[in-house]
Amino acid sequence: MSTSNEVLAVIPAFLRSIVTSLGAVVGDTAHAGRGAAITSALNVAASLIERGEAGAAELQKLADQVKDMVAAGTEPTAEQWASLKARSDAAHAALQAAGAPADEAGTA
Amino acid sequence: MKRISTPVFLYTIAAVLAVIALAALSLSACQSNPVKEAQTLDQKAYATYGTFVVWEEQAAVLTQDAATPQSVKSALAKADATAKPVADHLLEAVKVYENVSTQLAAGTTTAEKLAIATADLQSWVNEATPAVTNLVTAVKGAKK
Numbered sequence: 001m002s003t004s005n006e007v008l009a010v011i012p013a014f015l016r017s018i019v020t021s022l023g024a025v026v027g028d029t030a031h032a033g034r035g036a037a038i039t040s041a042l043n044v045a046a047s048l049i050e051r052g053e054a055g056a057a058e059l060q061k062l063a064d065q066v067k068d069m070v071a072a073g074t075e076p077t078a079e080q081w082a083s084l085k086a087r088s089d090a091a092h093a094a095l096q097a098a099g100a101p102a103d104e105a106g107t108a
Numbered sequence: 109m110k111r112i113s114t115p116v117f118l119y120t121i122a123a124v125l126a127v128i129a130l131a132a133l134s135l136s137a138c139q140s141n142p143v144k145e146a147q148t149l150d151q152k153a154y155a156t157y158g159t160f161v162v163w164e165e166q167a168a169v170l171t172q173d174a175a176t177p178q179s180v181k182s183a184l185a186k187a188d189a190t191a192k193p194v195a196d197h198l199l200e201a202v203k204v205y206e207n208v209s210t211q212l213a214a215g216t217t218t219a220e221k222l223a224i225a226t227a228d229l230q231s232w233v234n235e236a237t238p239a240v241t242n243l244v245t246a247v248k249g250a251k252k
Contacts, residue, residue, distance in 0.1 A: 099184060
């Protein structure tokens with residue numbers, strides 16, 4: 001069980017290193033638009049892995065926090081709730097600002 | 109140095125990498141489920157809201173990426189605009205539930221009021237779950 005978790009943890013970093021290496025190779029051999037398209041595809045793959053890692057790490061942190069509560073027989077504190085709320089409000093503001101059509105965002 | 113010169117080969121590599129990346133993303137996303145770890149209603153509410161926040165933050169990061177098309181940014185903002193009020197209602201229900209629990213412990217309210225607050229909180233947890241799922245779907249869709 002722990003072995004498979006260790007493997008899962010290593011895979012994203014391994015893939016990212018492959019993507020980065022290949023991105024460099026493709027960049028060296030790029031020709032006109034095709035090279036740029038391939039580089040772009042590789043960048044998307046790298047970005048995917050990065051977001052997957054970040055999201056999974058945050059979910060793991062949250063899961064560990066909940067596990068600790070269960071083990072200690074406690075409930076979330078007011079500070080923990082406030083922290084989540086502040087993070088949500090910040091993300092929400094950023095999302096809504098970025099999601100607004102360019103003409104609305106730029107002419108406010 | 110030998111140069112890779114076959115575009116088809118490179119496209120294939122890129123496609124295979126994208127598939128592997130998606131698989132890795134799915135595996136890593138399935139690794140931990142905070143809601144499954146929770147035991148009490150309060151903990152489940154916290155895990156649900158926390159999961160929403162994690163995905164909301166990932167969506168926000170995606171919208172800051174210059175490579176993300178405006179249409180995708182707008183779709184993410186729309187999914188968040190739908191989910192956020194539900195998540196905030198959940199938060200309000202938690203406050204009520206905790207206040208009533210404290211009052212009951214102090215003997216200043218009735219078990220009936222706690223039952224009402226508990227049912228209300230449970231209903232918001234239930235309501236928030238699909239809202240969070242929709243946001244997660246939107247974020248995953250944006251990554252493709």
